[in-house]
Amino acid sequence: MMKVLFVTSEAGPFVKTGGLGDVAGSLPRALKKEKVDIRIVLPNYKWIPQKFKDRMLHKEEITVPVSWRNQYCGIKQLEYEGITHYFLDNEFYFKRDGYYGYFDDAERFTFFCRAVLEALPHCGFMPDVIHCHDWQTALVPLFLQEFYNKNITAKTVFTIHNLKFQGAFTHWILHNILGLGDHYFTSDKLEYNGKVNLLKAGIVYCDRLTTVSKTYANEIKYPFYGEGLDGLIRANEYKLRGILNGVDYNEYNPETDPYTYVKYKNDIEEKRLNKIKLQEELSLPLKKKTPLLGIVSRLTSQKGLDLLIHILDELLNEEVQLVIVGTGDQEYEQVLVQKALRHTKKLRVVLKFDEGLARKIYAASDIFLMPSLYEPCGLGQLIALRYGALPIVRETGGLKDTIISYNESNGEGNGFSFTNYNAHDFLYTIRRALKVYKNKNIWTKIMENAFNSNYSWDGSAKEYLKLYRELT
Numbered sequence: 001m002m003k004v005l006f007v008t009s010e011a012g013p014f015v016k017t018g019g020l021g022d023v024a025g026s027l028p029r030a031l032k033k034e035k036v037d038i039r040i041v042l043p044n045y046k047w048i049p050q051k052f053k054d055r056m057l058h059k060e061e062i063t064v065p066v067s068w069r070n071q072y073c074g075i076k077q078l079e080y081e082g083i084t085h086y087f088l089d090n091e092f093y094f095k096r097d098g099y100y101g102y103f104d105d106a107e108r109f110t111f112f113c114r115a116v117l118e119a120l121p122h123c124g125f126m127p128d129v130i131h132c133h134d135w136q137t138a139l140v141p142l143f144l145q146e147f148y149n150k151n152i153t154a155k156t157v158f159t160i161h162n163l164k165f166q167g168a169f170t171h172w173i174l175h176n177i178l179g180l181g182d183h184y185f186t187s188d189k190l191e192y193n194g195k196v197n198l199l200k201a202g203i204v205y206c207d208r209l210t211t212v213s214k215t216y217a218n219e220i221k222y223p224f225y226g227e228g229l230d231g232l233i234r235a236n237e238y239k240l241r242g243i244l245n246g247v248d249y250n251e252y253n254p255e256t257d258p259y260t261y262v263k264y265k266n267d268i269e270e271k272r273l274n275k276i277k278l279q280e281e282l283s284l285p286l287k288k289k290t291p292l293l294g295i296v297s298r299l300t301s302q303k304g305l306d307l308l309i310h311i312l313d314e315l316l317n318e319e320v321q322l323v324i325v326g327t328g329d330q331e332y333e334q335v336l337v338q339k340a341l342r343h344t345k346k347l348r349v350v351l352k353f354d355e356g357l358a359r360k361i362y363a364a365s366d367i368f369l370m371p372s373l374y375e376p377c378g379l380g381q382l383i384a385l386r387y388g389a390l391p392i393v394r395e396t397g398g399l400k401d402t403i404i405s406y407n408e409s410n411g412e413g414n415g416f417s418f419t420n421y422n423a424h425d426f427l428y429t430i431r432r433a434l435k436v437y438k439n440k441n442i443w444t445k446i447m448e449n450a451f452n453s454n455y456s457w458d459g460s461a462k463e464y465l466k467l468y469r470e471l472t
Contacts, residue, residue, distance in 0.1 A: 002468055004031065005127040005154070006040040007116050009109065009136035010099065014048045014085070017099060019245070019379055020133055020161050023212075026248040027464070028083055030457035034465050039125055041116055044076055044087035046095045052078060056087060060122045064090075064115045066107065067179035073115045075122055086123060088115045100136075106169040106198070107177050113139035117148045128472045131157045131464075135167030138202030139178070145205055146180070155471035158206035160199070162376050163220050163227045164302075167198035188235070192228065203232055207471055209240045212377035213398035217242030225374055243464060244401055245377040246457035252362075252383050259359035266451045268444055271363065271388055278364035282348045284321055291437050292321050293430075294365030294389060296358045296380055299328025299336070299351075304371030304394065309335050310423040311430075316343045318434060323365070325350040325357050365389040367433055371418075371426045375399045381415070385450045390443075391415040392429055402455060406436065406446055414449040 010016055012025030028038045044056075056076040064073045074089035093108040102108065117140065120126060132140045141156040174180050174196050185191045190200050203209055211217045219225035221234050233240065255265045261277035264270035272288055279286050297303045309332065316322065316339075324336060324347075333351050340349040350357060362368070368384035370393045377398030381391040385402075393399035395417050406413030416433045418425040437443050 001035060001037045002129070002465065002472070003037045003125065003127045004039070004129045004131055004468060005116075005120075005125070006038065006131050006133070007113075007137045007140055008040065008042050008133045009112070011040055011042055011085075014042065014052055014087075015045055015099060019212075019377070022248070022379060023161070023245055024133060026246065026251075026457055027461060029081060029248075030246070030461035031464065032083060033458070034461050036465060036468075037125075039084040039086065039123075039127070041086040041088065041119070043094045043112055044074070044089040045099060046097070047099075048087070052080075059086075062115075062118055062122060064111060064118050065179065066111050066114060067176050071111055073111075073119065075119050077123075084125070086119065088112060088119060090115075106167070106173045106196075109136040109167070109198070110139060110173075110177050113137060113143055114147075116140060117143055117152060120152060126152070127154045129157060129468045130154045131159065131468075132202060132206070133159050134161050135165060135199040135202070138167065138198045138200075140202075141205035141207070142201040155207040156205070157208045157210060157467065157471070158202035160203075160209070160211045160220075160376075163199075163211075163225070163229065166192075166200075166227070166229070168192060168195040169198070171196060188232075200229070200232060203229070203236055207239065208467055209236055210243050210467070211240070212243070212245045213401045214242035214244065215400045216374075216376045216397040219374070219397060241467065243460055243467070244398060244455070245379070245382075246455055246460045247379060247382040247386065249386065249456040252386050254363055254387050257359055257363065259356040260363040261360065262363075264363075266388070266448070268388070268447060274360065274363040275366070278323070278360050279321070281360070282323060284323075284348060285345055287321070290319055290321055291366045291434055292323065292364055293367045293369055294361040294384075295322070295324040295326070295369050296361055297324075297326045297328075297370070299326050299332040301329070302373050302375075303328075304373055304421075304426075305329075305332045306373075307371045307421070307423045307426045308369070309339075311427040312339050312347075313342075314427060315430060316346045318431070320434065321346050321348075323348045323350075323361055325352070325354060325361060327351055327353055362387040362389055366437065367392055367430070369430075370394070370399060372396060372399060373421055378402070382455045385414060385453045385455065388447045388450055390433065390446055390450055392426075392433055393417050394421060394426070395419050402453070404449075406433075411442075411445055412449070413446060414453050415446075 375397040
């Protein structure tokens with residue numbers, strides 16, 4: 001049986017701040033179906049729900065070197081949904097009110113990476129593959145080669161979920177935190193713009209490099225998407241592969257979703273009952289036939305907020321309603337609130353992350369908007385397809401890989417898309433969708449295509465398993 005250890009800074013349902021938590025919580029369950037002995041290790045954060053902490057077994061206590069320091073690490077173990085999870089405990093590093101953004105994040109996650117490798121002999125589990133995720137775990141492949149290659153023979157896979165977040169810190173950490181010599185501070189290793197870039201450690205020293213869609217894997221080889229590392233990506237292209245993220249079809253299921261007003265299965269009329277209920281809850285005019293557009297998103301430039309705001313007044317001159325839920329940059333939040341005050345009968349903006357309201361929007365919306373500047377994979381469009389809300393997306397990253405724009409000539413397509421990052425192209429595509437919406441038969445057919453789209457984790461898990469087998 002293939003043995004794989006997932007190393008991650010978050011995993012649902014224990015801790016989840018974004019897409020990484022979804023992936024690390026869902027993909028292992030799909031791998032387990034493929035007969036993989038999959039286990040997960042993550043920090044024992046303060047805010048992991050107490051109901052999980054109460055079930056953790058204290059396995060052992062070890063000492064972890066962090067350069068010249070020796071730090072305590074407790075190893076805790078929890079079986080959840082048939083998967084073994086290890087939680088590495090150090091209150092100095094992880095008993096805090098948040099997960100990221102502290103002045104000593106370099107030290108905190110260096111400790112975590114060393115602790116993973118120090119803990120392995122004490123867990124009674126020696127993996128064939130260690131699969132690491134994002135910069136917080138990127139030192140594992142490097143440390144494995146530098147300090148542990150005599151005792152641990154595992155191969156490493158490193159997944160980039162978003163290249164923008166790289167973990168760049170001052171040169172001081174190289175000796176004082178990482179415990180490495182200056183020969184690592186070169187442009188082909190850890191140095192970038194005079195800083196130590198931890199993400200580069202994962203890219204350079206892993207055995208296989210993956211990212212979360214085929215298109216994004218190609219995009220990051222070029223300057224616009226490469227975040228300054230496109231040259232390094234091209235140099236390591238021989239080990240790069242794009243494997244599309246999936247969505248947990250048990251969790252996101254309109255037949256059983258506890259948050260939606262009305263459960264439904266591929267039923268357009270029952271779906272529209274959710275629209276009426278959402279209109280009631282948000283005090284919008286009750287208009288069953290008016291297209292409802294939804295956005296569930298971080299309010300940032302990456303998510304295409306500049307395009308949205310540029311066209312918003314024109315869009316709301318159409319016979320539509322728009323509901324937006326999310327938080328983000330203050331400038332976008334302020335503009336959206338002002339627009340909502342101006343368009344009281346057509347626009348609602350909820351500035352918080354509300355999982356329940358988000359699910360209601362997916363279930364109620366006719367159209368789901370994702371005009372992203374870039375999108376490594378995207379989760380929103382996959383959930384929208386599952387709930388029969390037709391996505392309108394820009395053709396980038398995983399959006400391009402999953403949304404097939406409606407083709408009038410053959411009836412194929414599960415949504416609508418546009419190519420250029422241009423506000424007028426975005427508005428044109430929305431108007432095109434609104435025109436199609438008026439033809440109930442055609443719209444019903446596209447919705448059926450959306451419902452029949454399958455982006456569960458099953459296919460992606462098979463691709464990862466194939467990748468693991470190539471290494472062992």
